[in-house]
Amino acid sequence: MKNFLLLSLLLINVAPTFAETAYVSNEKDDTISIIDLDKLEVVETIEVGMRPRGIIFNKDYSHLYICASESDAVQVLEVASNRIIHNLPSGEDPEQFALHKNDRHLYIANEDDAIVTVVDTKLRTVLAQIDVGVEPEGMAISPDGKWAINTTETTNMLHWIDTSSFQLVDNTLVDQRPRHVEFTRDGKQLWASSEIGGTVTVVDVESRNILNTIRFQVKGVHKDRVQPVGIKLTDDGKYAFVALGPSNHVAVVDAQSFEVLDYLLVGRRVWQLAFAKDQSLLLTTNGVSGDVSVIDVNKLDVIKTIRVGRYPWGIAVKP
Amino acid sequence: MFILNSKNNDAKHAKTVSVMTFADILKRSGISKRLIGFSLLTLLCLGTTNEVLAQQSTPSLTVPIAIVLEQATQPNSVLTSKLHAQDLAASGAQLGVSDSNTTGRFLNQHFTLTIIQDNNIKGLAQQVADWEQQHQGPIIAVGSDALLSTLLKHNSAQRLIINAGNQSDTWRTNQCQSGLLHTIPSQAMLSDALAQFMVLKRWQKWLLVSSNDPQDQTIAASYKRSAMRFGNKIVGQREWSFTTDLRRMAQQEVPALTQSKDYDVVIVTDAHNQYGFYLPYNTWLPRPVAGTHGLTPVAWHHSIEQWGAVQLQNRFNEFAGREMQNQDYAAWLAVRAIAEAATRSTSNKPEELYQYMMSDKFELAAFKGRKLTFRNFNGQLRQPIPLAQPNALVSQSPQQGFLHPLTDLDTLGYDKPEVKCKMDEV
Numbered sequence: 077m078k079n080f081l082l083l084s085l086l087l088i089n090v091a092p093t094f095a096e097t098a099y100v101s102n103e104k105d106d107t108i109s110i111i112d113l114d115k116l117e118v119v120e121t122i123e124v125g126m127r128p129r130g131i132i133f134n135k136d137y138s139h140l141y142i143c144a145s146e147s148d149a150v151q152v153l154e155v156a157s158n159r160i161i162h163n164l165p166s167g168e169d170p171e172q173f174a175l176h177k178n179d180r181h182l183y184i185a186n187e188d189d190a191i192v193t194v195v196d197t198k199l200r201t202v203l204a205q206i207d208v209g210v211e212p213e214g215m216a217i218s219p220d221g222k223w224a225i226n227t228t229e230t231t232n233m234l235h236w237i238d239t240s241s242f243q244l245v246d247n248t249l250v251d252q253r254p255r256h257v258e259f260t261r262d263g264k265q266l267w268a269s270s271e272i273g274g275t276v277t278v279v280d281v282e283s284r285n286i287l288n289t290i291r292f293q294v295k296g297v298h299k300d301r302v303q304p305v306g307i308k309l310t311d312d313g314k315y316a317f318v319a320l321g322p323s324n325h326v327a328v329v330d331a332q333s334f335e336v337l338d339y340l341l342v343g344r345r346v347w348q349l350a351f352a353k354d355q356s357l358l359l360t361t362n363g364v365s366g367d368v369s370v371i372d373v374n375k376l377d378v379i380k381t382i383r384v385g386r387y388p389w390g391i392a393v394k395p
Numbered sequence: 396m397f398i399l400n401s402k403n404n405d406a407k408h409a410k411t412v413s414v415m416t417f418a419d420i421l422k423r424s425g426i427s428k429r430l431i432g433f434s435l436l437t438l439l440c441l442g443t444t445n446e447v448l449a450q451q452s453t454p455s456l457t458v459p460i461a462i463v464l465e466q467a468t469q470p471n472s473v474l475t476s477k478l479h480a481q482d483l484a485a486s487g488a489q490l491g492v493s494d495s496n497t498t499g500r501f502l503n504q505h506f507t508l509t510i511i512q513d514n515n516i517k518g519l520a521q522q523v524a525d526w527e528q529q530h531q532g533p534i535i536a537v538g539s540d541a542l543l544s545t546l547l548k549h550n551s552a553q554r555l556i557i558n559a560g561n562q563s564d565t566w567r568t569n570q571c572q573s574g575l576l577h578t579i580p581s582q583a584m585l586s587d588a589l590a591q592f593m594v595l596k597r598w599q600k601w602l603l604v605s606s607n608d609p610q611d612q613t614i615a616a617s618y619k620r621s622a623m624r625f626g627n628k629i630v631g632q633r634e635w636s637f638t639t640d641l642r643r644m645a646q647q648e649v650p651a652l653t654q655s656k657d658y659d660v661v662i663v664t665d666a667h668n669q670y671g672f673y674l675p676y677n678t679w680l681p682r683p684v685a686g687t688h689g690l691t692p693v694a695w696h697h698s699i700e701q702w703g704a705v706q707l708q709n710r711f712n713e714f715a716g717r718e719m720q721n722q723d724y725a726a727w728l729a730v731r732a733i734a735e736a737a738t739r740s741t742s743n744k745p746e747e748l749y750q751y752m753m754s755d756k757f758e759l760a761a762f763k764g765r766k767l768t769f770r771n772f773n774g775q776l777r778q779p780i781p782l783a784q785p786n787a788l789v790s791q792s793p794q795q796g797f798l799h800p801l802t803d804l805d806t807l808g809y810d811k812p813e814v815k816c817k818m819d820e821v
Binding site for chain 1: 710
């Protein structure tokens with residue numbers, strides 16, 4: 077009986093951690109806010125390295141990788157204890173990264189150094205450093221694991237890195253200041269945002285040809301302020317969501333016809349996006365207003381704003 | 396050394412400098428953060444560093460660029476710390492070539508830079524003529540009206556000259572012409588940028604302090620125009636006529652000079668850095684100082700960190716060992732505009748580069764938060780103007796609420812109806 081009581085107490089204590097959570101990196105606070113997605117409120121704030129930007133989970137969500145740009149490190153947070161357990165050798169000024177489907181190789185964009193560093197997260201060693209253009213930023217790995225794509229902001233290119241050889245094999249010139257890349261679920265298309273160009277380029281992965289260039293027009297906002305950054309594509313192939321930076325809107329794009337369907341007003345300077353709750357919710361980080369907007373994907377409506385730290389940047393969701 | 400002082404008139408000796416890659420620069424500068432990082436990484440490294448394969452399939456294209464620097468003598472009353480850096484503008488262009496060659500690697504394009512500098516216009520013209528015997532490429536000019544006139548006269552057809560130093564509005568209103576572009580903001584753009592901010596702050600009563608120096612007078616005239624344009628009022632004017640060194644006397648003299656019943660702000664127009672720095676904190680009324688000193692409208696400032704500018708500032712500091720200044724930025728912009736046009740048009744012909752830059756297709760990301768384009772009615776690069784105090788960025792114009800049918804950037808400087816030149820005439 078005593079044991080049973082103890083066990084029930086333990087279960088009660090443990091229960092809240094089963095809620096789906098979103099981790100948000102606060103660039104200016106050097107913290108990560110954890111949002112409980114049932115309550116839609118911040119339940120915990122963790123101190124991490126300097127200027128945390130890109131964040132991602134490993135496959136089983138036991139670790140969170142954090143680009144601590146000004147600490148020149150990729151930090152590894154143990155999710156169970158919410159503690160930084162070690163740093164990975166990342167190269168200087170890591171900003172964004174992507175994890176290969178082998179759950180081991182982390183592709184890191186080193187913004188100040190014009191290189192992409194590939195790190196083995198298990199051995200904590202550098203496998204390769206690949207020279208790319210000026211100011212590498214966005215990173216994505218194709219679903220089949222064949223390609224690592226890096227964007228360079230001043231060179232205005234998508235660099236195609238063969239993950240089997242760590243060789244750069246091709247480059248695609250896009251509009252000014254490419255920030256973010258995202259593959260479709262089937263791996264057939266690559267979507268890339270150009271912040272200053274104000275466009276999203278859709279590339280056919282097999283031919284590496286540009287299929288379409290999507291432009292945006294937000295009512296009452298000068299086109300120069302429409303600056304696409306984060307992109308998220310729904311698994312059903314229906315929608316693409318594009319964060320439009322200082323225009324404070326998220327564009328809803330028909331992922332088949334590339335037509336812009338709607339613009340949703342969110343917080344100020346919206347940059348990164350993440351799906352939650354089986355893609356029924358979309359979360360946005362709003363840097364200037366210091367909050368996260370919650371979008372209902374089915375209704376295409378903003379349902380809540382959650383205050384986080386200063387300059388929220390990256391976002392990752394743990395089911 | 397890679398700053399060339401090519402005073403030699405023989406074209407064979409006018410060396411072409413291919414700007415080093417960053418790895419070279421870092422090697423040259425000795426130990427750097429990156430090298431330390433690298434050594435650590437190498438220790439940890441199991442695999443090997445991969446080299447990039449350029450796309451050999453694309454035909455190679457070389458774009459030779461010359462930067463022509465007129466080295467004016469500086470008055471000896473300038474504070475030592477305010478003297479122009481010897482490599483002013485040249486370092487900006489070099490960094491631009493380095494950035495562009497990183498992109499060029501992937502496209503089989505190469506940019507070279509020849510630095511031509513002298514304090515004598517004739518000497519410069521001769522060196523440019525020598526360079527042109529062997530190269531056909533765009534020229535970046537940093538100098539006086541006389542330098543621009545000489546370059547334009549001498550190089551009439553199929554040219555592309557980008558002005559990265561001269562702020563005179565004459566070149567943007569009456570003397571603008573085909574083949575001449577400007578990446579440095581004009582004087583009117585600067586004074587308009589400040590005037591808009593003053594309206595926003597409601598500091599609309601100005602006390603103007605100037606001297607009888609012709610350049611100071613030009614700047615003062617520009618502020619008078621901007622005051623009128625945006626509804627500010629010049630409530631008084633003072634002439635700075637001190638010929639003595641005021642270093643120990645400013646506290647007594649400046650209050651007397653700026654004595655007046657009422658003003659919101661003192662606007663100073665000291666082109667040669669002779670007296671403007673005496674004004675802040677010494678005025679009769681406790682009022683801010685703006686213009687050439689105090690709060691200044693600029694092309695660039697070392698305190699700009701927004702819009703990803705930290706990366707550019709870091710690259711420049713590491714490269715030149717000093718902070719990036721207006722003319723460095725304008726020269727960097729000139730090279731980046733050339734490279735952008737060459738990359739997109741796959742041409743190295745000056746007239747084709749010019750046509751591309753003036754077309755709707757051209758746009759340039761330049762760490763000012765929005766894309767920059769050229770005004771096709773006078774060749775001026777549209778750009779936001781930062782307003783900075785010595786240690787920080789205060790604001791950036793155009794200010795909200797100043798509207799324009801085409802783009803709010805055209806609320807800064809002379810607009811199309813005010814410009815009287817035909818750009819299609821070569």
